[in-house]
Amino acid sequence: MRKLLSLAAAILLTMTVPGAADTASASGTALTPPPANWQEHWFEHNQNLRRIAYNDTVALYFDNDVDPNAQSWALPYLTSMWQYAQRTYGNSGNRMTSDRLYSIHHEGKYFGGHPSTVYDASHDYRNVSDVGGQGWNTPQYEVATHETGHIVESIAAGKHGSPAFGLWGDSKWMEFYIYDVYTSLGMTTEAESFYDRMMAADHVDSFPRAGTHWFRDWFYPLWRDHGHAQVMVRFFALLGQYFPASGQDFARSMNWGEFVHFMSGAAGVNLRGLATTAFGWPSTWDTQFQQARRDFPQITYP
Structure with a gap:
């Protein structure tokens, strides 16, 4: 306080x-x-x-x-x-x-x-x-x-809905958001306590595979290495600009390949390697990823 x-x-x-x-x-x-x-x-x-x-x-x-x-x-x-x-x-x-x-x-x-x-x-x-x-x-x-x-x-994307919600669920993007809010508002005690809980070895999820560390292996590296909140600002902007919509609503949910493609565009670097470490990389995701690169060629990165 x-x-x-x-x-x-x-x-x-x-x-x-x-x-x-x-x-x-x-x-x-x-x-x-x-x-x-x-x-x-x-x-x-x-x-x-x-x-x-x-x-x-x-x-x-x-x-x-x-x-x-x-x-x-x-x-x-x-x-x-x-x-x-x-x-x-x-x-x-x-x-x-x-x-x-x-x-x-x-x-x-x-x-x-x-x-x-x-x-x-x-x-x-x-x-x-x-x-x-x-x-x-x-x-x-x-x-x-x-x-x-x-x-x-x-x-935030200028459309109604969250195409990635079905992938990150109720709380995973929230971990990024809460940590960034605490940090940005200078709430050092709350930020450090939250960080320690999110980084703990037992803070794991069962999706998309057992033992996933969403914050440690995915969202925190994105926050740390790609502009803090700005990486998500760019992600939402890309969704609003390119992801299918019907009127003011997004038309459908994303698949994993599309998610990694859009996040790569937001980060300005190919995140396939980071995604593999965090989540694994089934062959179906690679197929989706390559298709996403063809479907959304405006989103580019090295």
Whole structure:
């Protein structure tokens, strides 16, 4: 929390609580205030949420069981985190900056979380991080950050959807995203702790083969050697420019060969060797990789 105090001091200038709309306006809030209450109507969720605080970057909503004092860390952190995400992944061709982040928090229910985006009617066309847990007065950076990473992967390309989700699943790109956020915000303690957990020998996955170390052998080398977040910025840009789409939606998911081809374009180097070390390289992937190079010849690398 010490690392966030200077951020909090600036953010509090635009912070408001229910019933303080005049203060928000006087502080320079440019966007229309978000609704004071929001009735959930998705999945099993049925809470009447309270708007606890907001600014032009974040609208913070708690259910009735969350202590309102949790806003003291949540709004400053979420604001600095989402501003970083918008600066990094936002561009004129996507909708990263078209609205606030709507961050919903539940106490003792709906454990875990889910995202939604400005493309989705299910959550009223808002960029939403909806997380459940307990003890929100203690900062819970990781789960709150995780769900916002899913928003990024679903809109940063300027299209709706995540063609690579079926390959990296719910949490593997999130490991890259969370580590980069912590590092970029100067959260050294959190970054080092997260790095140590991700690099541990027992931090393994069963996909695409048993014993895979996604962060250690794939995402961290990409982050370290190819411009930190910029390698993923370029990956999303290439997806938006070249991967098949139907209107505003991506038309299909990627296969492994396409994934390595697009990531190679983003890195500016052939990543077949790195992919082989990280994941193995079945003959079917090589066939897909060579086909991807023919299908998307605009993506080049040595």
